[in-house]
Amino acid sequence: MKIIAISGSLRAVSLNTAVLHAAGRLAPAGVEILVYEGIGQLPFFNPDLDGERLPRQIADFRNIIGTADGLLISSPEYARGVAGVTKNALDWLVGSFEFPNKPVALINTSPRATHAQAALTITLETMSARLVKDASITLPLLGTVNDADSIATNPEFAGPLRSALEIYVRALRAIAEEELHSEQFTK
Template sequence: MHLLALSGSLRADSTNTALLRAAGELAPADASFMLYTDIAALPAFNPDYDTQPAHAAVARFRAALQSADGVLIASPEYAHGVPGALKNALDWVVASGELVDKPVALLHSSPRGQFVRAALTEILLTMSARLIDDATLTVPLLGRTTDEITTLLAKPDTRTTLRSVLQCFADAISAPPKPDFGSEHRNPVKSPPIKPD
């Protein structure tokens, strides 16, 4: 099983990227894990430029998504919405369809991200991705120092919860998809957030 992780932040010290790196350490033993770090290289989406052969950065991104069995996304919230770089990346695969029926889990490094969570849910459902509700998790890292983030992500209870969510995601990937009756993914937050000390 191959898992691909996308961070919605381009910042070097992004808490969402830190959360994804921790997820990579705790992925199931039978899963490979890749943190995709090249979404900034994608050109601004323009349907007129969505031609064959595709731009090299677009082709790499599409190939990475295509080869993944599941995708983890962790994103900050900017202006009550999805950060531009991540939205641009998603725009490049609307028509090409790499996320159609692809299992996707949403992780968050701040409990204040309800707008980006709702926006990503709407976007991904429109793209026919398969959101895995029970693999949604919030770990409160926002506002903490680098050392505090490292300490929290190293805590046994944090790692146990994150490992459990990742196993749930892996199990959902392996299971056949359930029939979609149009509403089962409208409330994606089922796993409770990990509470700060």
């Protein structure tokens, strides 16, 4: 099973990116979590470029999303909203065939970042994502100095993160089973 993780932070030392790398270390057996590193290189969304003029970075991004069983997103809150790079990446997926019904779980690294989380939820639901709310968590990382290793080894953070990942993977398997039965039923 492959999960693509997207950090909405471009910072060199980012708790959002660190928590996604920690998730990769805590993933259940047989699950690979790959952090997408190209979010900062995606061009600004322009609907005129969708279709035949689609930039190569966007075609590659959509292909990566299409091959994933699910997405894990962790994005900071800037000025009570979703980080611009996160929204830009999602905007490029709106017109794609790869994203609708994609299972998504959210990791919030700050209990105070409620506005961005709410806006991100609305955006994802509007885009026809299958938001797995039981696997979406908030970890109290704001104001801490942590990297992926310290998050993955600290029981205060690793326990809830591991539990959320287990819930998410169960949901992904249930969705895959549901889709398999649906395909067999329609044949």
